[in-house]
Structures are given as structure tokens and as C-alpha cells.
Amino acid sequence: MKLVTIQIDNQNQLGVKTARGILNITAAARSGTSGSLPTTIHELIEGGASARQAVESYVSAAELDSGAEWLDAASVSYGACVTRPEKIICVGLNYRKHAEETNAKIPEFPILFNKFNNTLNGHGHDVELPVTSKEVDYEAELAIVIGRRTKHVSEEQALDSVFGYASANDISARDLQLRTNQWMLGKVCDGFTPIGPELVTADEIADPNQLNIRTVVNGEERQNSNTSDMIFNCKQIISYISRHFTLEPGDIILTGTPEGVVLGYPPEKRVYLQPGDVVTVEIENLGSVTNKMVAENV
Template sequence: MKLVTIHESGLGVKLENAVLDITKALSVYPEEGIPTDVMAVIGHAESAIPQIERYVERVLEASKGDQTAYLLEESQVKYGPCVTRPGKMICVGLNYRKHAEETNAPIPAYPILFNKFNNTLAAQGDDIPLPTRVTSQVDYEAELVIVIGKQAKYVSKEAALDHVFGYCNVNDLSARDLQMRTHQWLLGKSCDKFSPLGPYLVTADEVGDPNQLTISCTVNGETRQLSNTSDMIFHCNEIVSYISQHMTLYPGDIILTGTPEGVVLGKPVDERVYLKDGDVVTIEIEKLGALTNRMVDEQV
């Protein structure tokens, strides 16, 4: 199932050619217990997903052709972040072999972890402010996000993916001059709206092996990154297991799993052209749809 967040409405379900607005559908076809918030689904997937599936079938069958109030064309949807209130935003740095090589970094022996905060959340279609007062080096990073669905502590690699609800796209935007100012990367990663997330949150059963997905980034239609999640140094099950050895993961926590080669930072210094006002960046991962955002100079 592909779940979406509809701005000012709540939960939606991506169908083949449309998005079903659950909140609006419930006003026409009421039913007790149907969740209208994506976080409630993430935390109760085993009961909530079958319930939503049955409800969607009921609505589509009952509504016949009269579906305009709650069945939306995607162009009509104002998205919110597909995970609205993550408890933790954990990031893995230098997790693709070719990306480590392009930045002349050694292959890490352990996952390099850092974090972002909820102020960085943005959605499909949002304009992303470039904080030009403090940085001139904003870079794109196409990444796969793991969304935790079950509490995880001391889980094995073999059992780790059983604790995953699903996956989505993120652009882990990075202000390189701020990132490299100190040994801690946090400042360059945590500017406002530096983690557009979406458009869909896709359940794990639809994705299958998360380390066999094509991943790409385009800027103004030009392909900048094109790789496969199989190039990860630490695969998704290893990441979840490793983090769970050190902290408890809860439903709704998200893990950004690193970016492949092709970032601006990986180019020779005289060839680096960082993101600027008007640039349109699209992150696309196989089975997860495409996440598109326009960069704009921050208005202060």
C-alpha cells in the first residue's frame, strides 16, 4: 500500500490513477476506527492496513462513478511529509562505496551516524528555502528512508526488517560549507526544510528487498545521481540491527540510509556548481515514486 499525507486533511491512499482522501471519504461513508493520521497507521500496521484496505474497497464499490469529493487527481493534492512526526531522524553517512570513493573518504568500519530534526521536514512539491545568509554550498543527496514500524532493541540482522513498516524517498539536503566547518556534520544538515520526504510511504511488502532498488537524482532534468541501493556498504537490515544495539527504535522513527555517488561535493573544486534559486530537484527510487522540489532563495 502507498500512503500519503494530504495537507490540512490527513491520511490518503495512492491508488493506480488517483489519491483517495480518507477524511473526506469518511464524511460520506462513515465507519468507526478508520485511522486518518499516518502515524496511527505506522504504529498499528497489522490491524490498520487490512482495515484501510477493506474500507477503500467499500468506498470504491459504493461510490460507483460519484467519487469527485474524495477521489483526487495527484495534481490536485497538496502533500504533507509522508511521515509527519518522526520521533527520531537518524542518518547514515558515507554509506555507498562509490560515494565514499568520490569524496576520497575511507570505507567506514561502522555506520557513521548523525541526526536531523523535525524542522527539516518538507513535502513533495514544497519550495525549499536556500539560507543564503549562512551558506552558498547547498548540495542534493538522494536517499532511501527506512520507517520503523515495531519497537526494536537488540534485534539481529536476520530479524531487523521485520521491524520495518515501509520506505520512502528523501532529499538529504546538505550545506557543505556548514557541514565541514567542524567535525560534527549536524549544522550543515539541519537547516529548515532540508529533508523533503515523500511523496508516498510504501509498505515493506510492496517494496521487497530494499537493497535492490534503482535510485536517482535529477537537477533541472539532468541526471546527477544514478545508482542502486545494492551499493550500500551497510545494508538496511545491518543498519536497523546496529542502531538497535545502542538505542531503542520506535514506530515512526526514520533512518536516512546514505546517498550514492554524483553529489556536487564529489566533483573537482573548479567544477562544483551548488544548488541555486529556481533549481528543480527530483529524487526517484524504484517502487517509491518521485519527489520533486524547487529551490528558492530564503525570504527573510
């Protein structure tokens, strides 16, 4: 399934995207005519197999119903495909060529840092460039969304804990990020994690480490790689994190970015994001998330 968050009357509602358009699952659940359906993406994730089966059955019936109401996927307002994760965990320097372009040592262990829910943003929404930074960069990233409580999971079983995958942009204020040896400040500005619009369930992705990934800025391709270039692959990342703390349903893991970021250019050729720039992150089979940069309104 391709799950989306649609914003109606300033409320996040759960939708399912198919070739016909988008079905509003939240509206169907609230109508009381469609059985027991989850009303949010988190209810669906936390509800396990029964919640998923209820949604799949509803969608299958709607596909055969000529009177079913479908929303136009091109005209809805999208929120972040996961709206309130307990944790947003990020992996730094996790593509070999990206580490090389920034003259960084290949890490022996995954480099972990965190973002917060204030950074979540949806496809089609603006990203404010903070007045405190002059060096805002893009980072195309594969997002993993955890589907069940996970602790001390083996690498062999790690992908069984995944609910789905999404395209994400780990926007980074480099001057703030590199001000100290702790990266957090450059990562947690408001709206700095556009994700989605689709959360694609794990059964539709045969191998998350065989996906093309790229970034386009104002129509110019800046990043073009494959998730196979990860230093630590998805199952290794999940297993490693779970050995140190518990992953909960709905947690997001951002798995690193490939080469081609502005920071990787020679200093004299670095042109960071400016108001009006339009950035698209696209991952094979997961769709594209596009956002326009605007000046912060202070």
C-alpha cells in the same frame, strides 16, 4: 499500499494512493460512516495490523463503489509522508562509490548523525537556500520508516520492523557541514528533508537493497546508482542502531546517498544549488519527490 499526506486547509491528512487517485482516509474517519479508521499516518503505523486492515478494507470497498470520491493525485498538495517522527537518523558515507568520490575512508561502522522535524518537507514544496550557506547539495536517499518498537533486533529479523519505504532528499549545506567535525549544522536547516510523496508499505518491496536510485537537477541526471552499493545494507543498519537505542514506530532512517553529489566533483567544477533549480529524487517502486530551490526570505 501507497500512503500519502495531503494538505487541506493547512492540515495534514492521511490518504491512500491507487491507480484511480487518492482516497482521503482522514475525511472518511471523521465522517463516522466508515468504521474505525486512523486519521493520521502515525495512528496507522502505531495501530498495527488492525489499523492497517481497516484502511485496506475501506480502500477495497471504495474501489468497487462508483460513487466514491477520489482526489486527483496530480493536483493535491503533499506534506511529508511521515509527519512527526520521534527520530530522524541518518547514515553517512554509506555508498562505496560515494565514499570513493569524496576520498573518504570506507567506514568500519555505520556513521550516524541526526536531523529534526523542522527539516521535513513535502513533494512540490519549495526549499529555502539559507543565507548562511553558499554550498547547498542534493543527496538522494532511501528512507526506512520503522513500524514497531525495536531494540536489539538481529539482522535476520530487522526488516520485520519496517513499516515502509520512501524516496528522500537529504539536502546538505556543505560549508556548514564541514565547518567542524560534527555534521549536524549542515543538515538541519528548515525544509532540508523532502520525503515522499508516497510511503510504500514494506510488503510491496521485495528487497530494499535492489532498487535503482537517481537524482535529476533541472532535467540533467546527476546521480544514478542502486541501493545494492550500500556499504551497510538496510537490515544491518536497523540491527546496528537498535543495539544502541530503541527505535520507535514512525522513526525515519535515511540510509545514505550514492555517488554524483556536487561535493564529489573536483573543486573547480562544483556548482552548488541555486535559486530556481528543480531537484527530483527518484527511487524504483517508490516514486519521485521534486522540489524547487528558492532564496531564503529574511
